[in-house]
Amino acid sequence: MALGLRDVALVVELLRGLGVTLRHLFKPTVTIHYPTERREVYERYRGLVRWDKEKCAACALCARFCPVKAITIQTDDGEDGKKTVKYYQIDAAHCMYCGLCSEICPVGALSHSPYHELAAYRREDTIYAQERLSGAPPITMYR
Amino acid sequence: MQTTHEMVVNLGPQHPSTHGVMKLEVVMDGEYIVDCKPVIGQLHRGMEKMAEGMLYGQFIPITDRLDYLSPACNNLSYCLAVEKLLGIEAPERGKYIRVIIAEMQRIANHLVALGSWGLDLGAWTILLYTFRDREMLLDLFEMFCGQRMTLNCFRVGGTTYDLPDGFVEKAREFLEVIPSRINDYEALLTKNPIWMTRLRDVGVVSAEDALAYGLTGPNLRASGVKWDLRKVYPYEVYDRMQFDVPVGSRGDCLDRYYVRIQEMRQSCRIVQQALDQLPPGDIMVDMPTIALPNKEEFPNNFPEVVRHFHLLVQGYAPPEGEVYLGYENPKGELGFYLVSDGSGYPYRLKIRSPSFINMQIFPKIMRGAMLADVIAILASFDPVLGEIDR
Numbered sequence: 001m002a003l004g005l006r007d008v009a010l011v012v013e014l015l016r017g018l019g020v021t022l023r024h025l026f027k028p029t030v031t032i033h034y035p036t037e038r039r040e041v042y043e044r045y046r047g048l049v050r051w052d053k054e055k056c057a058a059c060a061l062c063a064r065f066c067p068v069k070a071i072t073i074q075t076d077d078g079e080d081g082k083k084t085v086k087y088y089q090i091d092a093a094h095c096m097y098c099g100l101c102s103e104i105c106p107v108g109a110l111s112h113s114p115y116h117e118l119a120a121y122r123r124e125d126t127i128y129a130q131e132r133l134s135g136a137p138p139i140t141m142y143r
Numbered sequence: 144m145q146t147t148h149e150m151v152v153n154l155g156p157q158h159p160s161t162h163g164v165m166k167l168e169v170v171m172d173g174e175y176i177v178d179c180k181p182v183i184g185q186l187h188r189g190m191e192k193m194a195e196g197m198l199y200g201q202f203i204p205i206t207d208r209l210d211y212l213s214p215a216c217n218n219l220s221y222c223l224a225v226e227k228l229l230g231i232e233a234p235e236r237g238k239y240i241r242v243i244i245a246e247m248q249r250i251a252n253h254l255v256a257l258g259s260w261g262l263d264l265g266a267w268t269i270l271l272y273t274f275r276d277r278e279m280l281l282d283l284f285e286m287f288c289g290q291r292m293t294l295n296c297f298r299v300g301g302t303t304y305d306l307p308d309g310f311v312e313k314a315r316e317f318l319e320v321i322p323s324r325i326n327d328y329e330a331l332l333t334k335n336p337i338w339m340t341r342l343r344d345v346g347v348v349s350a351e352d353a354l355a356y357g358l359t360g361p362n363l364r365a366s367g368v369k370w371d372l373r374k375v376y377p378y379e380v381y382d383r384m385q386f387d388v389p390v391g392s393r394g395d396c397l398d399r400y401y402v403r404i405q406e407m408r409q410s411c412r413i414v415q416q417a418l419d420q421l422p423p424g425d426i427m428v429d430m431p432t433i434a435l436p437n438k439e440e441f442p443n444n445f446p447e448v449v450r451h452f453h454l455l456v457q458g459y460a461p462p463e464g465e466v467y468l469g470y471e472n473p474k475g476e477l478g479f480y481l482v483s484d485g486s487g488y489p490y491r492l493k494i495r496s497p498s499f500i501n502m503q504i505f506p507k508i509m510r511g512a513m514l515a516d517v518i519a520i521l522a523s524f525d526p527v528l529g530e531i532d533r
Binding site: 010013014016017020021024030042045059065067096097098099100103104106107108112 | 197198200201202203204205207268272275278282285286287288289290293295303304307327330331332334335336435438441448451452455456
């Protein structure tokens with residue numbers, strides 16, 4: 001079977017494609033070896049929501065505005081007639097990290113942390129309440 | 144006498160090449176398709192109904208989940224519809240930022256479309272290259288708004304955030320790199336004999352059919368109809384941008400591929416121009432009835448606190464009426480039809496999602512094709528199931 005002009009053209013095109021892959025062979029790798037190497041997230045990264053008990057004014061605006069209702073808040077009247085927070089929880093399994101709560105919080109009690117490896121064995125562990133809402137989240141086997 | 148009988152093959156819903164949870168009921172005679180029926184609904188989340196129970200501002204993160212490969216464009220489309228209802232316009236800088244992010248999103252969307260399409264047809268390399276380059280865009284999005292996929296970065300009346308320091312430089316860096324990368328994709332695919340054999344004259348859609356079935360976006364333009372909402376009804380600042388609308392001639396899969404490649408180049412041009420023209424100024428409209436107050440003034444300014452709570456509890460009430468706004472999403476015309484009854488909640492929200500309507504032509508063009516072509520045609524329409532089922 002003699003090779004026609006068309007076959008030659010096809011082979012040339014295939015070789016051109018292979019040339020691209022060959023060129024990439026000698027480029028530095030772009031992937032990172034995840035569990036041992038980690039990339040830094042940017043400053044505005046919207047990770048797990050953190051709550052500052054001291055700053056919170058117990059207005060419950062976050063719970064009201066959250067589109068997926070991931071926030072639960074129970075308020076109580078304090079001794080001097082000022083509202084206080086009795087119970088506060090964020091369900092990280094429901095939370096979609098849209099950033100609306102931290103954006104609207106009038107006193108800046110809510111903020112986003114860079115933590116995003118939140119896999120847990122039990123569903124209850126994805127609920128962050130009270131003390132678990134500040135500082136670094138507990139370390140799971142994935143982090 | 145030997146006879147053949149037809150066989151029904153269920154392609155999906157968990158087939159890796161259906162781009163989500165879509166099922167195609169394919170009736171086959173031997174290797175040829177006799178009939179094809181898309182079965183959808185596995186990803187239905189009732190978004191239109193959800194919108195009725197939400198303030199206008201609360202629904203923005205939900206629109207991210209429509210076409211989850213181009214969330215910024217969905218955000219923009221929804222915000223534009225509400226802005227049209229309210230009769231307001233974002234300030235200049237806000238408009239430019241929106242256009243920059245939306246066009247980057249268009250490139251990112253086409254990169255995924257191209258990569259997954261190649262993967263479906265057995266070209267594994269192209270997927271790795273496109274996803275590598277998309278990573279640069281996702282980094283830019285993360286830098287801008289803090290999230291990589293579900294951005295939620297635009298608000299009614301402007302944007303949430305201003306561009307961070309170093310964003311423009313990084314975007315320019317990307318724009319320098321991407322043309323050569325697109326050349327690489329073309330070297331890998333455009334004239335590749337296998338790619339051409341698989342796509343050329345497969346799934347041909349004539350211009351008449353495309354119009355009759357209501358195709359939009361790259362799928363319509365591949366059939367030779369020059370219809371781009373950015374040109375026809377310019378919104379935001381597209382009337383100040385120089386760009387071409389690539390069109391195909393045959394309407395086959397190869398044209399749909401080539402239109403997308405060209406669109407990426409045009410989007411680069413738009414981003415380049417928008418970055419050059421980026422004016423200083425506000426990013427949010429200066430209207431007390433819509434924009435949230437500045438939080439730093441709260442300790443000394445009680446009326447502002449009241450306004451903050453009022454805006455977030457009752458929302459802004461657009462005048463009674465209805466509005467439809469079509470927007471050129473990467474996949475086609477994404478339209479939001481909003482009916483307002485004068486309260487803070489939409490009375491009705493109808494989403495015209497491009498993938499859903501583009502998919503209606505499947506039974507027609509699949510007929511007579513071979514089973515292997517089904518995958519190629521499906522991928523060529525670049526459907527996203529989040530949008531089809533919404």
